[in-house]
Amino acid sequence: xxxxxxxxxxxxxxxxxxxxxxxxxxxxxxxxxxxxxxxxxxxxxxxxxxxxxxxxxxxxxxxxxxxxxxxxxxxxxxxxxxxxxxxxxxxxxxxxxxxxxxxxxxxxxxxxxxxxxxxxxxxxxxxxxxxxxxxxxxxxxxxxxxxxxxxxxxxxxxxxxxxxxxxxxxxxxxxxxxxxxxxxxxxxxxxxxxxxxxxxxxxxxxxxxxxxxxxxxxxxxxxxxxxxxxxxxxxx
Numbered sequence: 001x002x003x004x005x006x007x008x009x010x011x012x013x014x015x016x017x018x019x020x021x022x023x024x025x026x027x028x029x030x031x032x033x034x035x036x037x038x039x040x041x042x043x044x045x046x047x048x049x050x051x052x053x054x055x056x057x058x059x060x061x062x063x064x065x066x067x068x069x070x071x072x073x074x075x076x077x078x079x080x081x082x083x084x085x086x087x088x089x090x091x092x093x094x095x096x097x098x099x100x101x102x103x104x105x106x107x108x109x110x111x112x113x114x115x116x117x118x119x120x121x122x123x124x125x126x127x128x129x130x131x132x133x134x135x136x137x138x139x140x141x142x143x144x145x146x147x148x149x150x151x152x153x154x155x156x157x158x159x160x161x162x163x164x165x166x167x168x169x170x171x172x173x174x175x176x177x178x179x180x181x182x183x184x185x186x187x188x189x190x191x192x193x194x195x196x197x198x199x200x201x202x203x204x205x206x207x208x209x210x211x212x213x214x215x216x217x218x219x220x221x222x223x224x225x226x227x228x229x230x231x232x233x234x235x236x
Contacts, residue, residue, distance in 0.1 A: 036113030039106060048101045051110060060119025065173035075115035076164030079107050090191040121171050127213045135214025138207060148202045158223030159215050171220035174212035181208045
């Protein structure tokens with residue numbers, strides 16, 4: 001009788017294993033855009049402020065140029081930056097505690113939400129035209145004599161971005177761009193490829209201001225990420 005019970009138990013365990021093996025794997029969770037919108041508007045209790053307080057609900061930062069535009073930015077890139085804030089790879093006293101309090105699902109949801117929204121570009125004061133012209137030159141062609149590559153070489157024509165890894169610069173706030181370049185220059189930002197630090201260290205203060213001013217005034221509606229541009233058809 002004992003042998004029969006052991007045999008039955010063994011067969012049951014084998015059967016259960018077989019059923020478990022036959023079941024399909026759990027599908028990858030898709031981001032919940034509604035939940036992402038709620039996180040953007042209300043935050044996550046406890047301790048996570050609403051993203052909208054700094055970045056605006058539409059991701060345009062309400063024209064407050066101390067904070068970057070995040071509307072339409074790649075979800076992959078936004079998620080990477082949040083994870084870098086959480087791990088301390090990218091330093092920021094405001095963002096670090098927020099990022100640490102977000103779960104993986106929170107990050108997936110809120111970054112997917114912001115990646116899919118559009119925000120208007122507020123009217124901005126025009127800086128010195130000569131400054132923008134110099135910034136355009138550096139952005140489009142760089143400076144061969146100084147072995148300084150163009151910004152467009154990595155960030156795409158017009159600074160449209162190279163999703164998913166490289167963010168757009170077109171229409172981004174000049175103050176934010178200048179701050180990040182200065183941080184790379186001084187070694188206080190190091191969570192991006194070494195190329196950024198190298199480029200930043202080759203720019204002087206006026207050139208940083210020029211590049212930042214140029215990209216802020218690029219008409220983002222006229223450029224598109226390289227990944228969304230259809231390949232050219234061969235001539236026949």
